[in-house]
Amino acid sequence: MSETDNNNAAEEAVEGGAPRRNFKKLIIIAVVLLLVGGGGFYYWRSRSAAATEATEETDAKPTKAATEKKSKAKKPVDDSEEEEEDSPPKKSxxxxxxxxxxxxxxxxxxxxxxxxxxxxxxxxxxxxxxxxxxxxxxxxxxxxxxxxxxxxxxxxxxxxxxxxxxxxxxxxxxxxxxxxxxxxxxxxxxxxxxxxxxxxxxxxxx
CATH class of the missing domain: 3.30.479.30 (Band 7 domain)
Structure with missing residues (x-):
């Protein structure tokens, strides 16, 4: 084989290996981006869920207090209690x-x-x-x-x-x-x- 043929074969090998290395780099970059994006998405979901729970608890507390207040306001007054208040004190x-x-x-x-x-x-x-x-x-x-x-x-x-x-x-x-x-x-x-x-x-x- 002549020297010219050897040079041509080497150039073809170099040209054939370059696309493979570029492809591997793209895969690595894609994996890194997926990991970073997945981590960021998980962090965002966690913060969003925590904020939602805090909002629900805050909304629930006034509702519970208002319910108790309404319950007390609607408590029926015993007729015997009204009679005791209106009647004069009994002599001991x-x-x-x-x-x-x-x-x-x-x-x-x-x-x-x-x-x-x-x-x-x-x-x-x-x-x-x-x-x-x-x-x-x-x-x-x-x-x-x-x-x-x-x-x-x-x-x-x-x-x-x-x-x-x-x-x-x-x-x-x-x-x-x-x-x-x-x-x-x-x-x-x-x-x-x-x-x-x-x-x-x-x-x-x-």
Whole structure:
């Protein structure tokens, strides 16, 4: 083979190999572009999905709050609750027991204030109390005499001086004291008949 033939063969080999190398480069570039594009698309989809979830949660919260608010607003009002609000407060048992039964009272007589040393042993305490008597009789017009007033006060002082502050400071204690004072007043005198006791002033010095 001549030198010219060898040169021609070498040139053909070089020309034949160049397209192959270019094709490989194109494939590599295409693969890289696909990888980069795929990664970018995945990143974009992830961010888009996260933003969509955040928007849905934000929209759902006001909706839930509005639903709860509407639910509270539409809550039916129990008829018994309306009746309780409109009806006057009922008297408790303690308050009822503190009110004297004075259906037969014809006249009220106010006694001078009592100032009594109580029976407390830890400290000296005193009671200042004003009492009115509800008396009966035919018409209640007869004025009670001094003997009646003295007997009633003496009987009441005997009851008060035996009491401690703990016994008379509660509502129950006051109701019990009023009943005891009524019994003492009724036992002290028959005429005029004492029907009720009204405590109009009550102060305990502690």
């Amino acid at each position: 048992g303690t308050l009822k027991s503190a009110l004297p039964k004075d259906g037969d009272v014809k006249k009220v007589i106010e006694l001078p204030p009592f100032i009594v040393n109580l029976a407390d042993t830890d400290n000296a305490r005193y009671l200042r109390m004003t009492v009115s008597l509800g008396v009966g009789g035919d018409d209640g017009s007869e004025k009670p005499d001094q003997l009646f007033m003295t007997r009633v006060r003496n009987a009441m002082l005997a009851v008060l001086s035996e009491k401690t502050s703990d016994e008379i400071l509660t509502a129950e204690g006051k109701a019990k004291l009023r009943k005891e004072l009524l019994k003492a007043a009724q036992a002290a005198s028959d005429e005029p008949e004492v029907q009720a006791i009204y405590i109009t002033d009550f102060i305990v010095q502690l």
